[in-house]
Amino acid sequence: MPESDPLYEGRNGDGSGNETRAALMEATYKALSEYGYADLTVERIGEEFEKSVSLIYHHYDGKDALLVDFLDTMLDRLEADIALDEHENAHVHLRALFDRVLSPSLDDERYAMISAITELRGQAPHDETYREQFTRSDRLLHDRIAEIVRRGIDQGVFRDVDPDRTAEMLLVTINGAMTERVTTTNEATVRAVRHELDEYVRLRLLDDEHS
Amino acid sequence: MPESDPLYEGRNGDGSGNETRAALMEATYKALSEYGYADLTVERIGEEFEKSVSLIYHHYDGKDALLVDFLDTMLDRLEADIALDEHENAHVHLRALFDRVLSPSLDDERYAMISAITELRGQAPHDETYREQFTRSDRLLHDRIAEIVRRGIDQGVFRDVDPDRTAEMLLVTINGAMTERVTTTNEATVRAVRHELDEYVRLRLLDDEHS
CATH class of the missing domain: 1.10.357.10 (Tetracycline Repressor, domain 2)
Incomplete structure (x- = not known):
């Protein structure tokens, strides 16, 4: 991921990027537990995530890139x-x-x-x-x-x-x-x-x- | 599965039912290897199966029943x-x-x-x-x-x-x-x-x- 990435900015600074990323990982984890891999979609992860789905797509090509x-x-x-x-x-x-x-x-x-x-x-x-x-x-x-x-x-x-x-x-x-x-x-x-x-x-x- | 099931009939008789079932299991196995669980569909299994997709649906409710x-x-x-x-x-x-x-x-x-x-x-x-x-x-x-x-x-x-x-x-x-x-x-x-x-x-x- 690029260093200027808003999802991750401040990662080594004020920690806000880390928090956003942690929230996304938490959302992924909840959605994966609920739906399983096969029925998981970026939209469903988005439902567990307080920020927008488009922010996820801004950082990841799709479900698998996010899951890796x-x-x-x-x-x-x-x-x-x-x-x-x-x-x-x-x-x-x-x-x-x-x-x-x-x-x-x-x-x-x-x-x-x-x-x-x-x-x-x-x-x-x-x-x-x-x-x-x-x-x-x-x-x-x-x-x-x-x-x-x-x-x-x-x-x-x-x-x-x-x-x-x-x-x-x-x-x-x-x-x-x-x-x-x-x-x-x-x-x-x-x-x-x-x-x-x-x-x-x-x-x-x-x-x-x-x- | 009911005993009168055409996919399985002759199972303990002339063996033709066994052969049909073996062919379906083989098809499932090929399709699963090729697509993985997530992208597997009954239609894709049907492509590997010499008989009709409707025959599969006649015996199984869907992908998961067949996979079990x-x-x-x-x-x-x-x-x-x-x-x-x-x-x-x-x-x-x-x-x-x-x-x-x-x-x-x-x-x-x-x-x-x-x-x-x-x-x-x-x-x-x-x-x-x-x-x-x-x-x-x-x-x-x-x-x-x-x-x-x-x-x-x-x-x-x-x-x-x-x-x-x-x-x-x-x-x-x-x-x-x-x-x-x-x-x-x-x-x-x-x-x-x-x-x-x-x-x-x-x-x-x-x-x-x-x-």
Whole structure:
């Protein structure tokens, strides 16, 4: 987006651009939750947005361009869930990550966020733009998790495993559990997966001294 | 569907009804791969189908009713992947299951099948019918895997773990890896997950004598 864009102006200044953008993202999220991807239109997003629909069209070519930007916002939030603290014990960090992404209960906002990501992921098999977006974001999450594992090895807390392989296993299992949660009514999933992931970490990663 | 339904008649007789239905499922699958869920219409499915569009409307209320039936067909195929053989060693059976669902290469048909399931799963967060369908099918896959684990315990091959918890972990990880495969271009996922799942099974399930 151009820097002179009125929707985003003041982004690093008085914050009004940020607020407008946040309101648009909120509107997108509400409309997506209500209608689902297939029945979503820019007009319907506009109904949830206090400003004009033409302002949306001024910034985005259409629904998909807006949704790709929206997905970026959602993924930034997800990434914030695994923010790094270099000095923390890697095992403690990993458990804190599990606590957040696999918490037994899910507030409405987080449920809606995971639902939205799952719906947009459903576009990726036949839409290259979404596929690129998920490739990029999953790589980023992968790299963050691999960094935690690598740090654990350096700290002498974890065994000398392959950090990339371990990270991919954790990422895919977490993604699978989050998807299961919003696409089924199976209640036991998250608790079961959390328990087994803890066991996987204990048996596969923890050094004998620490397990 | 009523038994007198011309699309399905002869289903258990001369097989012609089965063939017509298979052709319609094939057409649905091609159209879904080409257009994706959002741009899919009964008319577009009809273009891939040698018989008339009105025949489709005679049997289904619309796109979603047809897709729910289509999803049933896809899930039957997936279920066939983990067919039980009571006399087989449970560890051998589990590895054979991994070989099939996490094979390093994926033929076009299987890729299209997993893509279709992923796309339809993307409808589930805001559509109760799809959510019920995935709840049912994931429970069924869960039960099949739990049965293998239970058999392994009876055979003395596996430790006395909780079969349901283990099955949920395996199901969610496999689903997550299959989704990753069709929604990103990350090449390393399947091999990494396969390796770590084998390690999880070895460390968590295999009796000391067998590991």
